[in-house]
């Protein structure tokens with residue numbers, strides 16, 4: 541059985557815990573919450589058969605088999621880097637954090653010192669296997685468009701571009717590089733960063749973000765061209781009720797990745 545520590549217990553974290561409850565090979569022992577949010581998180585976990593212990597930092601003597609981040613960009617610096625230094629393998633969903641200059645190199649150095657690994661999860665998108673394989677032969681272009689219902693762009697710079705409550709048609713709120721998208725939209729452009737890191741890099745991947753009042757889905761579309769040929773994919777994700785910014789597939793992506801570490805056959 542794998543002993544897991546989970547960072548963050550919001551929309552993704554709670555849904556992952558629900559799905560893992562009956563897996564005898566995976567056990568989340570600790571959940572790391574933001575300081576001051578411990579009681580709230582304990583309440584969220586009250587109905588679980590064996591709720592994980594809620595802490596604000598990994599105890600010095602704790603040695604989980606895996607640490608999985610489901611919290612947000614700041615958690616990478618705060619929890620993932622120190623865990624890697626301690627030799628704990630980490631899985632992360634907040635891939636957009638790697639858009640900060642130098643962070644990729646710091647994560648690699650921490651993992652090398654800890655003799656461990658960091659795994660960037662596909663989250664709300666698919667096709668990362670094909671895109672990163674295509675990169676081996678050389679890519680010419682990768683274009684990504686993220687389209688979400690208008691409410692998913694609340695409390696983002698999109699509010700300065702248009703009135704999200706008043707728009708009656710799909711409106712482009714951002715065009716630029718994946719690096720800039722991930723910086724400006726930390727809760728909405730992790731997919732842009734993931735596609736970039738698998739493909740052409742954060743500065744050469746072109747990103748368009750759209751607020752669409754007529755859509756109920758988070759639609760991720762990308763097109764890649766290169767020596768391998770061409771590849772186009774459109775994924776229409778259902779948003780989580782607990783957080784309309786986040787697609788349900790992100791939860792399943794975490795559960796799949798953890799299962800692949802624990803089960804005899806991985807796919």
Ligand SMILES: NC(=O)C1=CN([C@@H]2O[C@H](COP(=O)(O)OP(=O)(O)OC[C@H]3O[C@@H](n4cnc5c(N)ncnc54)[C@H](OP(=O)(O)O)[C@@H]3O)[C@@H](O)[C@H]2O)C=CC1
Pocket residue numbers: 547548549550551552553572573574577610611612613614615618633634635661662663664665726727728730731734782783785786787790
């Ligand atoms: N790769 C992908 O495809 C996707 C990635 N994501 C990433 O996943 C993150 C989480 O998504 P979601 O669960 O929907 O968001 P929620 O806001 O519902 O939950 C995040 C939880 O993490 C907690 N948290 C935030 N920072 C820290 C920290 N430093 N240490 C411990 N806990 C922390 C928050 O607590 P509090 O509010 O009390 O700080 C909150 O309870 C997003 O911010 C985004 O970066 C999301 C969707 C798709």
Ligand SMILES: O=C([O-])CC(=O)C(=O)O
Pocket residue numbers: 664726727728729730731732758777785786787788790
């Ligand atoms: O969940 C999604 O649809 C994608 C998302 O928020 C992100 O890319 O950060």
